[in-house]
Amino acid sequence: MKVLFWILTILSIPVGLFISFFSYACRELGLYGTSLGDVVGIAGMLALVVCVICAVLGIIKMRKGNKKKAFTFVLIGVIYCAIIAGLVGVDEVVHTKRLEEDTASHNEEIYGRNWDSPSAMEGIPVYYEELLNEFYAVVRDEWPAEELMMVGAVSMAEHYGDMPLDNIGFLLKDLNSDGVDELVIGTTAPSEEGGTVIFCIFSDPKNPFQSISSVEGEIHYLHSGDDNGTYVIEIGGRNAAWVIGPAGSEAMLDITYQEGAMDPAGRMTLEMIPFSRYK
Numbered sequence: 001m002k003v004l005f006w007i008l009t010i011l012s013i014p015v016g017l018f019i020s021f022f023s024y025a026c027r028e029l030g031l032y033g034t035s036l037g038d039v040v041g042i043a044g045m046l047a048l049v050v051c052v053i054c055a056v057l058g059i060i061k062m063r064k065g066n067k068k069k070a071f072t073f074v075l076i077g078v079i080y081c082a083i084i085a086g087l088v089g090v091d092e093v094v095h096t097k098r099l100e101e102d103t104a105s106h107n108e109e110i111y112g113r114n115w116d117s118p119s120a121m122e123g124i125p126v127y128y129e130e131l132l133n134e135f136y137a138v139v140r141d142e143w144p145a146e147e148l149m150m151v152g153a154v155s156m157a158e159h160y161g162d163m164p165l166d167n168i169g170f171l172l173k174d175l176n177s178d179g180v181d182e183l184v185i186g187t188t189a190p191s192e193e194g195g196t197v198i199f200c201i202f203s204d205p206k207n208p209f210q211s212i213s214s215v216e217g218e219i220h221y222l223h224s225g226d227d228n229g230t231y232v233i234e235i236g237g238r239n240a241a242w243v244i245g246p247a248g249s250e251a252m253l254d255i256t257y258q259e260g261a262m263d264p265a266g267r268m269t270l271e272m273i274p275f276s277r278y279k
Contacts, residue, residue: 120279124172125205128183132170135185136275139168145216152213153199159187169272175222175231176244176253180205184222188272195221195267198233203253211253212242221267234262 124132138151142164145157161167169188172181183205186198198220201212212220212233221234225244233242239261245254 127208128205131183131202131208132278136278139164139275152210153185154216155214155219156199159197165276166274169274171270171272177230177246186272188274190269194264196270196272198222223262223266223268
């Protein structure tokens, strides 16, 4: 046991440290997920296990009276474990920071320099605010229809006009009477046929879900429903509608498909907030 203890201790510390640093370098070099990266990662974990075993054996030696030597190796083992934990912690911080920087750079390239600047309005749920930041940049830069597929509002390109930030807006409105507002994106002025044109609707501000989206040539209008506090969403051009049911246990919209044309006279005109007032 004594010989084994000495062999494991002497070999595991330098070898383990080397493998740990090399393992860290593998991740930085993008080798994780490759055969070499997997081998190094496994070797690093085994070295850590060996070091822990050495520490345990050192404690055993200490209890048997060989305190000076045992304490030395236990201390080395603890320091080694601390170094490993430190490397993992530093690596996680660096990785998270780089991911945030890459994401910010990517979004800035797509949406513009001020894509994540704070809004000029208060009282907007934080996750809805992220969506509004995105839509603000999309409308400001007048994305064409083929790119609007990414945000589920293809038909919006037909309604930019000369001042898109004034012509396109948003509204927070409780559509299923559950006390939680949905986010509605649409036109600020009613269409020639009457009613506010709606492009998409997001529900659940804690985990936004796009309940309604528009494809090319398809728009939506909001109608009052049969039940108090409920609504029907007309699917323009399809002679059909989405019927919003009473509030359920979740904050997502409970909608069902309904065939049949809606009366254009029932289209609602909403007081949308233009994106020009958002920033």
